[in-house]
Structures are given as C-alpha cells and as structure tokens.
Amino acid sequence: MKYRYSGVAGQTNIDGRLTKRPVVEVEISFGPHQRKFLALIDSGADQIMMPAAIAEAFEIDRTTCVQHAVMGVSMEPIPGFIEHLSFRIQGHDEHFDAPVVFIDTDIPVLLGREGFFDQYRIKFEQDHDTFELTPVRRL
Amino acid sequence: MHILINDQSQMLPHLTEAHVNKWVAFAGDYTRVLGAADQLRDLLKTVSDPNAVFYRVLPKDVSFAP
Numbered sequence: 001m002k003y004r005y006s007g008v009a010g011q012t013n014i015d016g017r018l019t020k021r022p023v024v025e026v027e028i029s030f031g032p033h034q035r036k037f038l039a040l041i042d043s044g045a046d047q048i049m050m051p052a053a054i055a056e057a058f059e060i061d062r063t064t065c066v067q068h069a070v071m072g073v074s075m076e077p078i079p080g081f082i083e084h085l086s087f088r089i090q091g092h093d094e095h096f097d098a099p100v101v102f103i104d105t106d107i108p109v110l111l112g113r114e115g116f117f118d119q120y121r122i123k124f125e126q127d128h129d130t131f132e133l134t135p136v137r138r139l
Numbered sequence: 140m141h142i143l144i145n146d147q148s149q150m151l152p153h154l155t156e157a158h159v160n161k162w163v164a165f166a167g168d169y170t171r172v173l174g175a176a177d178q179l180r181d182l183l184k185t186v187s188d189p190n191a192v193f194y195r196v197l198p199k200d201v202s203f204a205p
Contacts, residue, residue, distance in 0.1 A: 007149050010156070010199050020149060025192055035183070036167070038151075038194040042205060049205070053180035073204045106162070106179055108195040110205055129149060 001091045002132045006038075022124065022131045025090035026109065030083070033058040037109045041122065041131065045112030052102040054109075055083060060102075068101050078103050089120070094135055151194070160198040164191040 005020035013019050022041040027034060028050075035057065049070065055062060065081035072078070080103040088095045098115025123132040153172045154163065162182045164173040167190030176182040182193065197203050 004149055006151050008151050008154055008196055010159070011197065014202075018149070023151075023194075034189065036190065036192045038165075038192055040205075045205060051179050053178065053183060056180060057183040106195065107205060108197070 001134075002130050003091075005126065005129045005131065020126075020129060024111070024133070026111070027088040027090075028054070028109075029086045029088075030058040030060065039109035039111045041116070042110040042112050043117065043122075045110045047112045047114045048098055048100045048116055049080075049107060049110040049112060050100055050102055051106050051109075052081075052104045053106070055081070055102045058085075062102070065102075070101055070103055078105065087116075089133060092133070092135065154196060158196045160196065162193060162195055164188075164193050166190070167192060 003024055006023045007018040007020040011019040023038045024041060025036060026039045027036050035054070052062065060083050062081045065083050068080050068082050069077040070080045080101045082099050082101055084097050085100050086095050086097050096119045098119070119136055121134040121136055125131060152169050158172070158175050161175045161177055162179045163175045164182055164186040166173055167188070169192070173188060173191055174182055174186050176185070179193065179195070
C-alpha cells in the first residue's frame with residue numbers, strides 16, 4: 001500500500017518548501033482500550049515510542065512495567081517504561097503486537113524499527129512524495 | 140496492488156495557526172477538527188469519539204529530530 005507524505009501549512013524546510021513527513025494513521029489498542037493516531041515513521045528510532053499520556057489513557061500501570069531509558073539528539077537519557085500494544089495500520093487488515101517505550105514527553109507517536117520495521121518492508125520515495133508499506137511475510 | 144490513500148491533499152486539513160504546537164483530534168473522515176489541547180492527556184479526556192484521529196502538530200520554524 002502506498003501513502004503520501006503529509007505536510008502542515010506553514011511548516012517549511014530551510015529552502016522554503018513544505019515540510020512533508022511520512023505519517024500514517026494507526027489504530028492502537030490495549031485490552032478494551034483503542035485509539036487512532038497519525039504516527040511518524042522513524043527509521044532512526046530504535047523502538048516505537050509514545051507519550052506516557054497514552055499509557056495513562058489505556059490504564060497501564062507504569063510501576064509494573066520494565067523501565068527503559070531513551071536518548072535523543074539532546075543526548076540526555078529520558079526515563080521510560082515498556083508495554084506491549086496491538087497495532088493496525090490504515091489500509092491494512094492485519095494486526096501486530098509490538099513493544100512500546102512510553103516517555104513523559106509530548107512527542108508524536110513514532111513508529112521505530114523494533115516492532116514496526118520488523119513487520120513492514122518500507123520503501124521511501126521522497127522524490128515522488130510517497131512511501132510504501134508491505135507486510136513482511138513470516139514463515 | 141498499489142493504492143494511494145490520504146491522497147486528496149498532501150496538507151493535513153483544517154489546521155490553522157491556532158493548532159501549531161498542540162495536539163489535535165480529527166474526525167475519523169478528516170472533515171473537521173474535533174478539538175485541540177496543549178497536552179495529549181487533556182485531549183484524550185475530552186474527545187471520546189472512538190474514530191477520532193489524534194495528531195501532534197509540531198512547532199513552526201524548528202526542525203524535528205527525535
């Protein structure tokens with residue numbers, strides 16, 4: 001399935017062109033809880049990452065979760081915790097489970113390599129403003 | 140089979156200057172914005188529509204490198 005890169009009016013690159021990002025709608029669930037987000041596909045992120053507010057909405061008790069710190073470009077470790085959630089990508093029928101690192105920062109939902117790139121072959125075609133997600137067939 | 144979805148526009152719709160650096164909730168068909176808040180925690184409490192799609196509108200005039 002192919003998707004278009006998405007932009008927000010007024011957000012521009014250094015050269016003045018619209019900033020377009022590989023964003024895809026994803027349905028996220030945990031037990032009886034389910035919400036949809038526009039998530040950024042991020043090959044630089046080791047795992048799927050989300051704001052801890054989502055864990056709270058899903059009634060995940062962080063005190064019982066494995067703790068896991070995250071380091072971004074600031075190179076400062078940020079405390080986080082891990083839980084496994086279920087995912088379904090817009091335009092795809094299949095669901096998959098993956099670990100998520102939750103942090104107390106209002107980041108966008110980031111679809112990182114472990115858990116997402118494991119599930120989909122991803123072909124970025126920024127020169128065509130498109131990207132393609134193909135489920136990985138597992139034997 | 141290749142299908143382009145979300146191809147009506149490359150612009151996310153209905154976002155204005157007021158939504159910059161906030162969380163927004165789109166209606167499931169993207170025809171309108173259901174709500175916006177500085178904190179996702181607050182927006183998740185106020186938007187109960189199960190088809191709502193939540194999105195973090197990043198600030199302008201900065202580069203994003205998570």
